[in-house]
Amino acid sequence: MFGGDRDLDTICAISTPPGLGGVHLIRISGDKSLSLTRCFAPFLPGKPESHRVYFGTLISEKNSSEPIDEVLITYFKRGSSFTGEETIEISCHGSPFIAQQIIKNATYYGARVADRGEFTYRAFLNGKVDLVQAESVLSLIHSESEKSLQVAMNQLKGGLSFKLKALESEVTALLARLEVSIDFTTEDIEIINASEIKERIQKIQEPILTLLGSFKSGQRIQSGFEVILVGEPNVGKSSLLNRILFEERAIVTPIPGTTRDLIQEQIMIKGVKVTLTDSAGMRETQDPIEQLGVSKTKQGIQRADLILAVFDVSNPHFESLVPQLPESLSNIIFIGNKVDLICHEEQLELLKKLQNLLTQLNKFQNVSEAETFIQKRSIFISAKSETEALVTQNQVLKLIESHLETGSFGDEAILFQARHYENLQRASECLVRAGLLAQSSSSPEFLALEIKEALIRIQEVLGEQFDDQILDRVFSEFCIGK
Ligand SMILES: Nc1nc2c(ncn2[C@@H]2O[C@H](COP(=O)(O)OP(=O)(O)OP(=O)(O)O)[C@@H](O)[C@H]2O)c(=O)[nH]1
Ligand SMILES: [Mg+2]
Structure with a gap:
């Protein structure tokens, strides 16, 4: 779904729910956002200020004297928007017909209608958020209770990412140490001893087990608990x-x-x-x-x-x-x-x-x-x-x-997404196997293989290692316009 030349397109979508409402919001993101919007919003200056709101009348692509609506347009310069790209947000009156007219104009002048989650995908692609944070945007939208909102917000602010990044650097350091060890094995020098490895593995394993242990409650906080009489x-x-x-x-x-x-x-x-x-x-x-x-x-x-x-x-x-x-x-x-x-x-x-x-x-x-x-x-x-x-x-x-095991999590990062759980579970299994190998004084090559696999799992959660299937799975759950 994502990837390739399509990532260079300027995209547009109605970001508000369908139907009548007070206002509708249309989002346009990509290199041509400003230039194409100016074709039907001539009141926009050639060099608008970022984060400033401009008021004016939109005109139809068919007939420049035909007004579509009076709107507010917010301009975000490249690097300072949610997606990281040049972005335009148009707030119009809450009629689905007006919103559709604006989309029609945007596509007429060169934009493409966005796929599900494509704005968040672009934020991920441009390094504005990691994959964990991108997923939290979805959780935030679906939050139905104060606690689930708090947990998703914590994830969006980077609570879980911070923990995972710390783990990533610990595992990378251990792997580097093992690799040095491999290089010197022929010279019979013990660069790293078994008890040091075991200790370091345990230090990495502990926070992973804590996170895994929070999953059941985390999931329940998101989906709610069931109590029966x-x-x-x-x-x-x-x-x-x-x-x-x-x-x-x-x-x-x-x-x-x-x-x-x-x-x-x-x-x-x-x-x-x-x-x-x-x-x-x-x-x-x-x-x-x-x-x-x-x-x-x-x-x-x-x-x-x-x-x-x-x-x-x-x-x-x-x-x-x-x-x-x-x-x-x-x-x-x-x-x-x-x-x-x-x-x-x-x-x-x-x-x-x-x-x-x-x-x-x-x-x-x-x-x-x-x-x-x-x-x-x-x-x-x-x-x-x-x-x-x-x-x-x-x-x-x-x-x-x-x-109810709602846990007393406070501000701590917890797991509530199956994708995170599965990957960390596998990382933890690798670490257990690595611990056993260290105990049996196996060659550092085998140990390094397990540690490497653990590292890949952690990086996969963060989206530092990914394939199109993972991205499709994550972003296909989003709605259009997010
Ligand atoms: N004395 C007394 N009667 C109660 C109390 N609680 C319920 N009842 C009575 O017990 C009867 C049954 O109450 P329900 O709440 O319908 O019982 P239930 O378990 O839902 O019954 P089913 O739907 O048939 O399975 C009613 O006449 C209630 O008024 C109580 O605390 N004290
Ligand atoms: Mg009853």
């Missing part, structure tokens, strides 16, 4: 959903089997997008509609990042609830609902009962692990109580927040 019919799942949302979103009745489908709503918890799902109560049933609902609940359990397993404290059926949940308890929280129906002693007894059952099912290594789990992963609430409504909502939201 499950349990037997009538335990109060829908009542709890309504409590959390603070609105009567789902139907609540005393009839078991009221909810038949998944009911989803999005909420923000600490700046992170969370999709909250209410589900059909799980039970054996002959009703075909309810059967479909139960099967959807089971699929929802597989997908969820966090499962809120709700039970009715006045009628708990742990023996049938627990086997319906995933084998591992790592993402499960037990919520005892209808606590208004029992006393404190009964609550303690229930917890003991749940703990015993989970222990019998070999979910824990020892008693203290079981006790800690119950302490941290179970609460009692009354979803129905109006007076406790705010407290219940707060309690449950806090619990969800503390169990």
Whole structure:
């Protein structure tokens, strides 16, 4: 898609979303931006000031006395624009027809309509951003929560690139050292010893492992977390959903089997997008509609990042609830609902009962692990109580927040793109193999091969090593005009 003579063309596109709006923005980038725009924007001076806005009337290519629109034009000189090329931005009134007319004029005078992501591609090509930063532009556009915006912005500002560049220079230095070693092996001089190599490999490996470790949370921060409410019919799942949302979103009745489908709503918890799902109560049933609902609940359990397993404290059926949940308890929280129906002693007894059952099912290594789990992963609430409504909502939201792995990343660089993860994973594997080779006192040639491969992987993330396929993959996800 990209590359070759096409990279020399002056390109144009509407950068605002299609349809009616307050304004539309048309971007023109390339060597001929100014000269071709002046053909239909005669009010532009021959030598405009960079970053200055000019007001005037555009005229049609067909008839110079026919005005198209009154517009604002911003001029960016070569080297001082997003793409690094001479760029013109035209803000016109928000009619798709006017915007199209401007594109028609620009192409008439020699511009070509840009491909997806071509402006960002040019920024990459002209060294304005590296590939990691170019990708962050896309993430920034797609950000749906405060946290994902923060993470993408950090990447755009170069947070991740800075880390990767530091790694690149460490790996290059090690490789250079190994290569010197190779040159001197015939003379039997030990230029670099095994323990030094191992130490240096470890120093490189550590930040890579930290980055790899941040991937799961990073991805979730971008795409959002899924939390599902499950349990037997009538335990109060829908009542709890309504409590959390603070609105009567789902139907609540005393009839078991009221909810038949998944009911989803999005909420923000600490700046992170969370999709909250209410589900059909799980039970054996002959009703075909309810059967479909139960099967959807089971699929929802597989997908969820966090499962809120709700039970009715006045009628708990742990023996049938627990086997319906995933084998591992790592993402499960037990919520005892209808606590208004029992006393404190009964609550303690229930917890003991749940703990015993989970222990019998070999979910824990020892008693203290079981006790800690119950302490941290179970609460009692009354979803129905109006007076406790705010407290219940707060309690449950806090619990969800503390169990979602949003990480406490602050301003640190984290990984959230699969392409970065795959490359760094491979770099890390090379380093592990290199470490083993160093341990077995292998020849430096073999070691150098692994280190070289690790270097290539890091450079590929940054876009210092790339082929057209990688660029096509990255930029094809962009929209036109970006
Ligand atoms: N006493 C008491 N009743 C509650 C409480 N929470 C819910 N209920 C009642 O329990 C019944 C069932 O509530 P739902 O929220 O519909 O239960 P559900 O788990 O969604 O049920 P299904 O959709 O059938 O699976 C309703 O009559 C609620 O009013 C509570 O905290 N205390
Ligand atoms: Mg329900």
